[in-house]
Amino acid sequence: MARKDRLKNRKELSRTRVSYASSERVAGESGVVIKDWGGRLPLAVAYPNSYYVGMSNLGLHTLYRLINNYPQYLAERFFWEGGAAKGRPTLSVESRRPFTDYVAVLFTLSYELDFLNIPSMLADCGMPLYARERDETFPLVIGGGACIMSNPAPAADFFDVFCIGEAEAILPELLPVLAETAGEPKGLVLERLAKIPGLYVPSVPPEKPVERVFPAELTQGAGTAVFSKATELGEMYLMEVERGCGHQCRFCLVAGVFCPLRYHPLELLLKQAEEGMLERKRIGLVGPVVSDHPQATELISRLRGMGVGLSISSLRIKPLPEKMLGELALSGVSSLAMAPEAGSERLRRIIRKGITEDDIIRAAALVAEKGFRQLKFYFMLGLPGETDEDIEEMIKLAEKAQQVMSAAGRGVRLSLNIAPFVPKPSTPFQWLGMEDAVLVKRRLDIIRLRLEGQGIEVRAESPEMSQIQAVLSRGDVSLSKLLAAAGGDSLACWKRAAKLLEVDSPSLAKTRFDLADKLPWHMLENPKQRQRLEAEYKAATKEI
Template sequence: MTWKIRQKLRALLEAETCLRPDMRSRGGQLTVCLVYPNSYQTAMSSLGFQTVFGLLAESADILCERAFLPDREDLEEYRRSGTPLLSLESQRPLADFDAIAFSTSFEPDYLHIPLMLELARIPVPAAERTGGDPLVIAGGAAFFINPEPVADFLDVVCIGEGEELIPALVSCLMSPQQGGRGGLLSALAARPGFYVPSLYLPRYDTDGRLTGFDSAPGAPLPVVRACPVLEQHQPAASLILTDNTEFGDMFLVEVSRGCPRGCRFCSAGFIYGPFRQQPFEHLTAAVDEGLRHRSKVGLVGAAVSDYRDIGRLCSYIVEKGAKVSVSSLRIDRLDSAMLDALTQSGHKTISLAPEGGSQRLRDLIRKNLNERQILDACDMLISRDILNLKLYFIIGLPTETEADLDELLRLVAAIRERVLERARANKRIGEIILSVNPFIPKPFTPFQWCGMEPLASLERKVKLLETAVRAMPNVRLKVESLRESYLQALLSRGDRRLSGLVAAMAAGSSLKKAAKQCGIDTEGYVCREIPEDAILPWSVIGTADREQLRKEYERAMGGVERKS
């Protein structure tokens, strides 16, 4: 085994501060390696990954370690030396564990799953594994949106949240099962929240359209996601601190889960069930613990500023002599106490998300914001000398026209004038970052039936914005990669027939080459508007109510003239 890889893993481990040291001293009858299919830095910035690690590591009779996607240099070293993929804690080959559990929040990381299985010398197709191979499990937000593009690689998929599913998973894994591996899979499939892809076979007609799924006896259809009562659990918070992450200087704590807004393009308002908030006393106890190790607290949640006690919580942190950080703020929920705390914490940039460039589009996506509210929110920030604003917008929304883009640019210009007026008064220049992302139709949203706008059309819109922004000093345009967004849409909307394409891309092929090799029409997956009566690839799982989503879609499109 290569000394270079072991040395790097040990250095990462030594740089960590574990807030629950007993997690590392546990033994266990069952060994599990929790795998994040991306870099160590990305994984350890994920509060979800850390929470799942804590739940597994603190389970009786479980020995849990971690593994991550090697960087390019390490990947070359693994291949050159013939070393199998190793865990972080003991540098043990992943194939020696009883179970491998992938934690995945973002669809593009699907491409790394077959790569890591291959590096670990574990058969990539689940059908080729035997009783001597680890059980390959997967969970995370990406999987309870649509696991189908990688379903053929997985033995079990956890559909739901860790607090609810991990105790049930551990109980089943630790219980003697008749029938070996097959018996264990059948036992898991019979429990709520566990999807065993091999027990659900997709059917296609002669034209290649999905017509449904055949499920084995005892395997319910659809598989219903598990949603815990969050107040019964301690807040998800940093368990391991290290400087080798994006948030290395922060202690992270989750204030809420889900989103009460239900914007029609965003999965967060639909896949997490009801909006759930932590009791204030639970959060202050977590903050007190975190401040023993860090002087800055990061508040996490899909709707942080919708937390009922957000101002009070931010003030509490600042009164403790610490700093507070939050993610993007809801424009109509800018609490004065929260803003004062952010200002005292030294924030020079605040992110806001109008998302729809025009009032028509904001109404279409149910953003429930008007231009006056957006400008008032900017005025609140500017009055506190927060002159650097990051504004998130989506282009390519259903029915969008150039008139909507013109209105977007007029709104940005109006915000810029407000920033410049304040900047002239205090002689400090501010900057507006116009962050633009293409619309990606996501499963379990009212817009899941819509197609993504073709790349050529999106590229024209980006050029229009680039030309306009060049004439706006102190405004900078940042556009998410259109091709990466296209890939994300493909993986979001795909079915099991994409498994060969995913494996080919994991082996180094480009999307275009892999699609040609596998005979996949990517445009048909990405840009097609899906008929109302079509069977959706993700319908095998019951993450959200299809009828509710369809009604919301029809409300959005009622009376709207569709693009040709």
């Protein structure tokens, strides 16, 4: 398509204003920012999943808030609701404009499976899928988030720029360059962006690995920016308490892409809570391990004193301060979540979890003693070195926890959330493949059969969808063809595309890398981090 035709097409799309649920959606929100477009740089903030899912993602809220805090920029939100073919075109929530009206589209990606919706979102707005086919008449497509910081390769053909780091550190450098270069030849813009720390531009290969950038301290707060009840966690104000993790479990991505561990200051959190209470009477405390905050007990106590209800994302099994549990119980929290991850002592050593069976049972007993109504345990299946004996240990552990809680006479319910293990980049297990999905399903069926008859609820993620996640997690740039052909995020779409392109998805998921291999995410590998990961990998494999 000639440049003048693209500009004409862009103007026609710009004039298209479909009022799909727009007035009702914005009317049901508070905190939404509506800015006059005159004299401001327009930026699209996109979440490649539904409004219901995306509006409970703090990454989206943080990006939206940080950009709109600048008077010279405006940010508007996009979600994927199925597209024009389903009567729900991809237009901004705020002004019902398509991507093509904006200078840049900033995608935030927390989950690999959301990669599947990116081609559909671009196509629905009349944009070529591949970055090489878009010139300066189209907005730049920029990606960030946990998935991008670990491995951007599978989606590299669709994106112009990747943000390797956290928004608070990247935006102050990125936004002025976008403003200064708007309308300039795309090649020149990308060359300039490639010089900014933390930005990876696939068309301008870096001379050395791209270093992740992040704020040394958390001083701006991170919480719900726009309130809506039409989302999963819409009844509460979400507030990040800490970022990163210091426990270094060998399977966990958080320690790899969000380290070092940092805490939001207590007084800032309390100030945020006061503002959040103007909109919601319940506050959700968010973080990988909220209980690790050095002032967690004081925070919970003071929030209770403010008369606010609480919800908490997850607690570390050890240490588990009894006083903090008491404060949570007094605050009206009824359900808690903890993550043993594996049923046997042997597997917990392999994954470097750092807790024993006694720790887990003690935690369950404390939960019952303090009067909570439900305890949720997170486990993984298909961990490195797992055997049927380890599954038996998981079943016995769950039964023992149930018995201890029942003995307290408080009627506490135990439930298990089980996810197939997916090896992640930036972890010591990045060289390993995923366990066979059929075997994972067989072991899951055994757990269900043994436990559900005892009143222990078992919920699990699909082994086949987890297999797709494993392919995308450690895949290379060749997967862009598969993503483009899938045309949706369902298992059926993926299988159809894989068959068409003759891609053996199960084999890709099980691929093991050698330590000498050049990994698909090599452009991000920090030599010191690589050395540490190799040492941990070797230590783990000695025990398998």
